Amino acid sequence: MDKEIERQIEDKVKEILSKELDTRIAEALQKKGDYNRAAFIASKGSLDMAYPPLILASAAAAMDIESAIFFTFYGLDILHKKKNKNLKVPPVANPSMPVPMPNILGILPGMTAMATMMMNKWMRDQNVPSIQELLDACIESGVKLIACQMTMDVMGIKREDLIDEIEVGGAATFLEWASGCNITLFI
């Protein structure tokens, strides 16, 4: 091809690229941005801190955000068939309890049961689903539930102690999922 024509083609291509590229890339990024994924870690086993991962993951599912919850350390209780119906609120070391309680009272036998009963009642009164119902909602809407293998080993928890609808994995399993996410929260 004639050198002159070649040069002109090059100029033309660059000119069009200048005009087109930014728009196209912006569109592609926009499209990618629309595709959301979320990764949650549930590390606490108290009743109050069991709610956030389940509420967030089920709300995410309703918004077409694919999500996974990795249950580790005390958070594994949320998947535990015997324990997850009886998660408790500790009435000590939390100066923000809705009904404030001095720690010297909070430690008394029966106080954990009372605080738990109160929180369960408040939740029910406002039609907040129970932990059990939220877990079912997560399962039905396809939230991936991953039990931490290391925690199971360390705490002597067997696969059959946990609900059926889960997979078992490690930190690498979580990180692999989280790598494709824009929302990542440790709860």
Place this chain on the structure above:
Amino acid sequence: MDKEIERQIEDKVKEILSKELDTRIAEALQKKGDYNRAAFIASKGSLDMAYPPLILASAAAAMDIESAIFFTFYGLDILHKKKNKNLKVPPVANPSMPVPMPNILGILPGMTAMATMMMNKWMRDQNVPSIQELLDACIESGVKLIACQMTMDVMGIKREDLIDEIEVGGAATFLEWASGCNITLFI
């Protein structure tokens, strides 16, 4: 156009694309990367854990990172007109207290007040702004402050109990904001 010329144009375009595209895309991504947004969840109402979301959001604002804080569960106390001037540090269940205190002493009446007084003094001595001042800094620099509707319902908190400069929303409000963020933290 002559088939041969057409083919030559195609080769030329592809050659230029190979050279230009990666650089251009990298630049576009870089530019996008410069545009940061952050989403924080404030879930704790103790004095020590009220600091991180406010410090991070106000520091983010100073770096032109747009951010929002979603106040949920005990974290709602930070927006509570009567409570946010008196957030407290629990002197129990934290083996890392700067002045270590056995739990059997930590539960005694007056110990929460003492631990709180100490932390407030340390912060003041180092010119760390108070919770009130950090909240004002967040408001002035345009940090979005969102109170969790569900928490308000469950804990019987009314709109007028909270400071004016906020909006009220739910998990979906948070997730929608967080979807456009690269930094998301649950505190």
Place this chain on the structure above:
Amino acid sequence: MDKEIERQIEDKVKEILSKELDTRIAEALQKKGDYNRAAFIASKGSLDMAYPPLILASAAAAMDIESAIFFTFYGLDILHKKKNKNLKVPPVANPSMPVPMPNILGILPGMTAMATMMMNKWMRDQNVPSIQELLDACIESGVKLIACQMTMDVMGIKREDLIDEIEVGGAATFLEWASGCNITLFI
């Protein structure tokens, strides 16, 4: 160049771009997606909550995910030369302790030591590396360890109290790193 030929070149270039551009952009984004970075905040100094940031960062390193841990508030104990060998588990205010303990017993002198001894034994029995070993693994694999300047000032911690292989920084240092990350967790 002849106007007609110029127009034909333009059409041809646009046609080729239409075919090529989306694929190329998708590839570039994919490539970028493969390049992961993670930012962790370690804010707790108890033995149980010292594990997650170190396990996640060392696992990330093994997966070629560059990561940084920002140690703030009580989390600074993990970098403290004298304290990090003796991190403790509080046996109160956690209804999910593997061996459940009423708070009224948990506060008794000696119970923190006992709970800590138990957790250390379970970890050892399952060959989970110690905090010390995990910290070494993080250092060896290039995890950036950042001590929070404000916490050092407030708690009166000197540079020489902390291990050598760290840098000191503030909220802005963390946010700058986190801006380039897809995984960000506050622990």
